[in-house]
Each structure stands twice: as structure tokens, then as C-alpha cells.
Amino acid sequence: MNKDLNIYVLIKQVPDTRSKAGVNADGTIDRAKAGKMLNPFDAFAMQAAIDAKAMGGPNSKITAVTMGPPPAIAILYQALEHGIDKACILSDRKLAASDTLATAYALSMTLEYVQAKDGPADLVFCGLQTTDGDTAQVGPEICERMDLTQITYCEGFEIRDNLVHARKVIEGGAMEVEADLPALITIANSYNRLEHKTFRGAKFVQEVKRNEAIQKQFVEIIDLADCKAEDSRCGLPGSPTIVSATWKIGTVGGSCKMHQGKSVEELVGEVVNINQETIKEFAKA
Amino acid sequence: MAKEVLVVAEQVDGIIANVTLELLGEGKKLAHKLDAPLSCFILGHNIDSQVDRVIAAGADKVYVADHPELAEYKTLPYRRVIIDEINTWSTPPHTMLMGSTTSGRDLAPRIAAYFETGLTADTIELDIGPYEHKAGVDKSKIGYFPECLYANRPSFGESLKARILGPWKDPQMATIRPGVFPLPEMVSKPRSEAAKIKNVEVKLEESDHRVRISKILREAGxxxxxxxxxxxxxxxxxxxxxxxxxxxxxxxxxxxxxxxxxxxxxxxxxxxxxxxxxxxxxxxxxxxxxxxxxxxxxxxxxxxxxxxxxxxxxxxxxxxxxxxxxxxxxxxxxxxxxxxxxxxxxxxxxxxxxx
Incomplete structure (x- = not known):
């Protein structure tokens, strides 16, 4: 029998690249106009947290933690709808332009803040990476700061006798490991898909949105001072890297032969004919 | 021992991965620009034969950590050995490169967070060049830096390439995916005249064994x-x-x-x-x-x-x-x-x- 597990899941709101909203004509993104969504990898991390809770003792609980501008609270409501118990957002203008090291610092200070109230973590789940930064660095950087056991690229796990038994992706295959708690686990997108919102969760969110007292209890909004984070280690001052230049990638410019405005049969016929030698070389007999 | 360009090698079953050779090829160009030696850090078990390969790929110095616990990549033992070794140096390496593989992406951020330095992920171009930071929120960043690691990568979802740099602290780190740089020409040299080889002491602590491998399924993928x-x-x-x-x-x-x-x-x-x-x-x-x-x-x-x-x-x-x-x-x-x-x-x- 496993003990009650105190579980945290770190999530992030990212620009929604599924729609064209906010994409400028020159291919750059207007982040203010772009739609927002839960980082797709974090949906897998949320499911992992929910699965872990089911493996723990009856008083196991999950707290979702995020960092971002106030509207990012939307993903915390989303988490509660899926059955996450509590949530906390770190929101502060001084966090703008944080790179991964500054982000990892701010999130670990937030985790320490919530741990002081809700007890030390047994498990911290993160998505493998975000779709806007793509670095996969923040999870391991938090491990380094907080000295948590690190398991990355996890695609399945069990908690037995208060140990994590996880399967993780490695180059050319997979590896099974046994690891001590407390652990931070980053979840790959080969993990189980996030289940539907629960009826109870949806009702709870309605109540939270209606009642300010309940909201304060279950969706906490904090700033850098609350979690005792040093300003100098956040945002631009706390980021060891900067973007010094960006430039547009030159297009090959007209070398693409376009086929359009005809029937599908004709369009495909043109392309297949022009390239028939190459196609025949590799087509199955 | 200043200004090295250090490539952390990746090995599977005791054979250095191609991505490491690719990084040595590209690292050599950076080392020339910095007028610095190119070094390679190999961790594994019974890996002596691989020293010749990294020398052939261009390494001027080789750090070898050979220990049974290092046979297979594990976060904490690898992290410990690399950090302990660098801490014996008078200054950390100028540039540190690793493959952007499942293990490189697991290890590089640990090293970066330990040294509180910058790390650019999935870089597609590398160079050395100057940078002047004129004004900004943080006055401590102001200055002229003649030799920065330029790490270029596409910016999110856009047709834009971004140059990321962080000359304020060494090592300046980047990960690079396999296949981005070509394999270098391999030129075998006798060890005596080729490179300095240092056998690195491996001292692990109890807490480095928090993750234990129970099974490896390399066939699967x-x-x-x-x-x-x-x-x-x-x-x-x-x-x-x-x-x-x-x-x-x-x-x-x-x-x-x-x-x-x-x-x-x-x-x-x-x-x-x-x-x-x-x-x-x-x-x-x-x-x-x-x-x-x-x-x-x-x-x-x-x-x-x-x-x-x-x-x-x-x-x-x-x-x-x-x-x-x-x-x-x-x-x-x-x-x-x-x-x-x-x-x-x-x-x-x-x-x-x-x-």
C-alpha cells in the first residue's frame, strides 16, 4: 500500500498554433492576438498526475502550478475541471522575458511556497517540453535546484512500495527504471491521453468562479514577493541568455513549380509525369 | 586551463555516437576562432578504444571517466563526474556542446542550472562572434564581449531565425540534434603526438543512485x-x-x-x-x-x-x-x-x- 501522495503538476499556457489567428503576413506571431491553449504536453502530465493520485493513499492530492500573465488562470480552471484539487499561479510583470533558467528559478520558488502550506512534494509532473519554447529544460533545471529525483521522457509508470517504476524513452528504445521519491517526472506524449473533464470538476469550477472565498482557497494568485523570489534572478536580469538578433529566412524564391487551378487528376498528372523517372525508381513493382 | 571548447560525448554500448563526432567537427571551427583547444569528455565503461575515435575527429584533449556505474547513461552519476572535473579547473570551459538527444536533453540542463549559465536547445547553427550590450533593464549586463557563442535556432512557429547568446557566464552551452552538422573527416593519429588524455577520477555519492536501471529495451525503438x-x-x-x-x-x-x-x-x-x-x-x-x-x-x-x-x-x-x-x-x-x-x-x- 502506498502512502498518501502529495502531487504537483506544472503546466503552461502557450500560443495556439492550430489556428491562423495572430499570425502576421510575414510569418511572425502577434502573441497578443494569437489564441491561447494549454501546452499539449501538459495534458499528458495532468493525466499522469491523476493516475498517480489513484495509486496513492486515500488522502492523496494534486496541486497544479503555473506561471504567466493573469489570463493564464484559464488553464488552472481547466485543470480543476479534470479533477485536479487545487491550483496556484505565479504572476508578476517582473517575470517577462524569463529564459529557462529564470523560469526554473521562479517555478521552484513557487513550489517551495506551496509546499510550505500544503506539504512537501512526493511527485512533481511536467510536460516533456512546451510547444512555444521547445527546450525540455525547465523540468531538469528545477530538479537541479530542488534536488529532486529526475525522470525525463516518461511514457508510463507505477508507484509500488513508495518507489516509482517508470518506463522512459531513450535513443533507439526504452528503459525501465526504479526511482526514489520525491521525484520530478517529465511526461512524453506517448503517455495516455488526458481523459474527459469530470462532472464534479466542472461543477466545482462553476462554484469557484462564483464564490470569491472559495476561489481564494483553491486558486491562489501570488507574486514574486509572496514566494520570496529575488527580482534579480527573474525576468531579463535573471536570464543568462538573450535573443540578440532575429532574421527572416530567405525563401528559395520561385523555384517551386506550382500546380493549381485544375482538376485534381490533371494536377497530380503533371507532378507524376514530370517526376516519373524518380517515382518509377522507387515505386513498388 | 582557459577557454576550452568542450564536447560531452554520448556513447551507446561503448561506441561513441555519430552526433558526438559531428559536434567535434563543428567544435573544431569554434575552437580555431577562439584559439582554444577542442576537448572531449567521454564517460562510460571499458571505453579506452573510443579515445582514438574522438582524437581522429579532431579532439586536442580527452577527458576519460571509466567506471562500471557509467556504462549506461544515468543523470546523476554523469552530472556528478562532469561537474566535479570542471570544478577542478581554474575556469570553466568557454563553450560546452552536447547532442540534443534523450540523454543530452536530460543532462545539459542539469549542468547549466548548476553553473547558472545559459543553454540554447536544438541549435541549427553555431559561430563565435562579438556582441555589445548597450542598455537594458539590467545594468550588470552592459559591456562589449568579443567572443560569444552564437547559437541560432528557429523561433517558435515562425519563419524567423533567432540568435541566442549569453556571454556573461561560462560555459556557454548549446545542444544540437544529430544530423545537423556533417561527420568530420576522420584522421587517425598516434596518441603520443595527438592529444592530451586525462583520466578523470570517479567519486559517486549515495544520493547519485536514486534512479536504478531495471531493464533496457533497445530493440523496441x-x-x-x-x-x-x-x-x-x-x-x-x-x-x-x-x-x-x-x-x-x-x-x-x-x-x-x-x-x-x-x-x-x-x-x-x-x-x-x-x-x-x-x-x-x-x-x-x-x-x-x-x-x-x-x-x-x-x-x-x-x-x-x-x-x-x-x-x-x-x-x-x-x-x-x-x-x-x-x-x-x-x-x-x-x-x-x-x-x-x-x-x-x-x-x-x-x-x-x-x-
Whole structure:
């Protein structure tokens, strides 16, 4: 029998690249106009947290933690709808332009803040990476700061006798490991898909949105001072890297032969004919 | 011991991975510009034979940590040995490069966080150059830095390339995906005249054994290697759902040595798994034929496939970026175009070769 597990899941709101909203004509993104969504990898991390809770003792609980501008609270409501118990957002203008090291610092200070109230973590789940930064660095950087056991690229796990038994992706295959708690686990997108919102969760969110007292209890909004984070280690001052230049990638410019405005049969016929030698070389007999 | 360019090697079953050799090839250019030695850190067990390979690839110095606990990559033991060694140096390396693999992406951020330094992920170009920081929120950053590591990578979802640098603290770190840089010419040299070799002391602590390997299943994923295929049929967000990949598979079935692959958006949405992903954060491929179906052609995808011999793009948006670098663009609904393509390719094979 496993003990009650105190579980945290770190999530992030990212620009929604599924729609064209906010994409400028020159291919750059207007982040203010772009739609927002839960980082797709974090949906897998949320499911992992929910699965872990089911493996723990009856008083196991999950707290979702995020960092971002106030509207990012939307993903915390989303988490509660899926059955996450509590949530906390770190929101502060001084966090703008944080790179991964500054982000990892701010999130670990937030985790320490919530741990002081809700007890030390047994498990911290993160998505493998975000779709806007793509670095996969923040999870391991938090491990380094907080000295948590690190398991990355996890695609399945069990908690037995208060140990994590996880399967993780490695180059050319997979590896099974046994690891001590407390652990931070980053979840790959080969993990189980996030289940539907629960009826109870949806009702709870309605109540939270209606009642300010309940909201304060279950969706906490904090700033850098609350979690005792040093300003100098956040945002631009706390980021060891900067973007010094960006430039547009030159297009090959007209070398693409376009086929359009005809029937599908004709369009495909043109392309297949022009390239028939190459196609025949590799087509199955 | 100032200003080294250090490549942390990756090995599987005691054999140095190609990505390490690629990084040594590129690292050599950086080392020349810095007038610094190129060094390589090898961790493993019974890996002495690999020292010659990294020397042949250009390493001027080799750090060797040979220990049974290092045979297979594990976060904490590898982290400990590398950090302990660098801490014995008078200054940390100027530049530190690692493969952007499952293990490199696990280890590099640990080292970066320990040294509280910058790390650029999935870099596509590296260089050394000057940078002047004039003004800003943080006055401590102001200054002129003649020798910075330039790490270029595509910015998120855009046709923009960004240069990321962080000259305020060494090591300046970057990870690079396998296949981004070419393999260097291997020139074997006798060890005596070739390079300095240092055997690194391995001292692990109890807390380094918090993760224990119970099983390694290398067979499981090794069958999937999209980089080996002659023909790649790749799908993106335009496929609309997981079902769209069945259609791509049908088209792939028309070819020998073919495989279905995907853009990152399709992988992020869980339509297909990561080993099939082409692009900056996936694999770099250069097949004979690449058919991109419903892929917009963001730079992140382009850098992983632009060297394919023949690129055919199918997209219903005539302004899609993919049409700026494909060889042939078909503007149309892929759910009509692909079935037609399947039937025409099948028909073309039925025609007698000499009519």
C-alpha cells in the first residue's frame, strides 16, 4: 500500500498554433492576438498526475502550478475541471522575458511556497517540453535546484512500495527504471491521453468562479514577493541568455513549380509525369 | 586551463555516437576562432578504444571517466563526474556542446542550472562572434564581449531565425540534434603526438543512485528510423485527425523503402509518436522523395527536410510557407489529391516499360 501522495503538476499556457489567428503576413506571431491553449504536453502530465493520485493513499492530492500573465488562470480552471484539487499561479510583470533558467528559478520558488502550506512534494509532473519554447529544460533545471529525483521522457509508470517504476524513452528504445521519491517526472506524449473533464470538476469550477472565498482557497494568485523570489534572478536580469538578433529566412524564391487551378487528376498528372523517372525508381513493382 | 571548447560525448554500448563526432567537427571551427583547444569528455565503461575515435575527429584533449556505474547513461552519476572535473579547473570551459538527444536533453540542463549559465536547445547553427550590450533593464549586463557563442535556432512557429547568446557566464552551452552538422573527416593519429588524455577520477555519492536501471529495451525503438528511408510521406496539422495517417500509409505502400512521418504539430497532438517527427526537434532527413501533406512548412520543419532530393508539397493554402522551398507544389485538398496520386502511381507501374 502506498502512502498518501502529495502531487504537483506544472503546466503552461502557450500560443495556439492550430489556428491562423495572430499570425502576421510575414510569418511572425502577434502573441497578443494569437489564441491561447494549454501546452499539449501538459495534458499528458495532468493525466499522469491523476493516475498517480489513484495509486496513492486515500488522502492523496494534486496541486497544479503555473506561471504567466493573469489570463493564464484559464488553464488552472481547466485543470480543476479534470479533477485536479487545487491550483496556484505565479504572476508578476517582473517575470517577462524569463529564459529557462529564470523560469526554473521562479517555478521552484513557487513550489517551495506551496509546499510550505500544503506539504512537501512526493511527485512533481511536467510536460516533456512546451510547444512555444521547445527546450525540455525547465523540468531538469528545477530538479537541479530542488534536488529532486529526475525522470525525463516518461511514457508510463507505477508507484509500488513508495518507489516509482517508470518506463522512459531513450535513443533507439526504452528503459525501465526504479526511482526514489520525491521525484520530478517529465511526461512524453506517448503517455495516455488526458481523459474527459469530470462532472464534479466542472461543477466545482462553476462554484469557484462564483464564490470569491472559495476561489481564494483553491486558486491562489501570488507574486514574486509572496514566494520570496529575488527580482534579480527573474525576468531579463535573471536570464543568462538573450535573443540578440532575429532574421527572416530567405525563401528559395520561385523555384517551386506550382500546380493549381485544375482538376485534381490533371494536377497530380503533371507532378507524376514530370517526376516519373524518380517515382518509377522507387515505386513498388 | 582557459577557454576550452568542450564536447560531452554520448556513447551507446561503448561506441561513441555519430552526433558526438559531428559536434567535434563543428567544435573544431569554434575552437580555431577562439584559439582554444577542442576537448572531449567521454564517460562510460571499458571505453579506452573510443579515445582514438574522438582524437581522429579532431579532439586536442580527452577527458576519460571509466567506471562500471557509467556504462549506461544515468543523470546523476554523469552530472556528478562532469561537474566535479570542471570544478577542478581554474575556469570553466568557454563553450560546452552536447547532442540534443534523450540523454543530452536530460543532462545539459542539469549542468547549466548548476553553473547558472545559459543553454540554447536544438541549435541549427553555431559561430563565435562579438556582441555589445548597450542598455537594458539590467545594468550588470552592459559591456562589449568579443567572443560569444552564437547559437541560432528557429523561433517558435515562425519563419524567423533567432540568435541566442549569453556571454556573461561560462560555459556557454548549446545542444544540437544529430544530423545537423556533417561527420568530420576522420584522421587517425598516434596518441603520443595527438592529444592530451586525462583520466578523470570517479567519486559517486549515495544520493547519485536514486534512479536504478531495471531493464533496457533497445530493440523496441530501433526498427523505426525514418532517416534510412528513400521515400517519406509526411503529414501535418492539415490531416485533421489521426485517421489521416492511414491515407498517408496507403501512399507510402506504393513505394519501396518508404515510411510515414510527421511535422511537430501532428506529434504534439498525439496523432503519431515522436520517432516519426521530422524537424528541428525531431529528425533530420534527406530522402530521395519527400511528400509533405498538409504541412504548413514552418522553419522548424524545414530545417529537418530541406535537403531531400525531391520535395512535393500538397496544401490547400496557396500561401503556405512550404511552397517557398518545395520543388513541386499542389494546391488542393489532400484527401482528394492523395487518392488520385495513389491511383496514378499504381497505374504508371502497370504500363509496359517499352510500349
Amino acid at each position: 530501433s526498427k523505426i528510423d525514418i532517416t534510412e528511408a528513400d521515400v517519406i510521406i509526411a503529414g501535418g496539422f492539415g490531416l485533421g485527425s489521426i485517421e489521416g495517417f492511414k491515407l498517408l500509409q496507403e501512399l507510402a505502400n506504393c513505394f519501396e523503402n518508404s515510411v510515414v512521418a510527421a511535422s511537430r504539430k501532428a506529434v504534439d497532438l498525439g496523432w503519431i509518436t515522436y520517432p516519426y517527427q521530422v524537424g528541428q526537434t525531431g529528425k533530420t532527413v534527406r530522402p530521395k522523395i519527400y511528400i509533405a501533406c498538409g504541412i504548413s512548412g514552418a522553419l522548424q520543419h524545414r530545417v529537418g527536410m530541406q535537403k531531400s532530393d525531391l520535395i512535393i508539397a500538397i496544401n490547400k493554402d496557396p500561401d503556405a510557407a512550404i511552397f517557398s522551398f518545395a520543388h513541386h507544389g499542389i494546391v488542393g485538398d489532400l484527401f482528394h489529391v492523395i487518392p488520385e496520386m495513389i491511383s496514378q502511381i499504381k497505374a504508371s507501374k502497370k504500363e509496359p516499360a517499352f510500349a
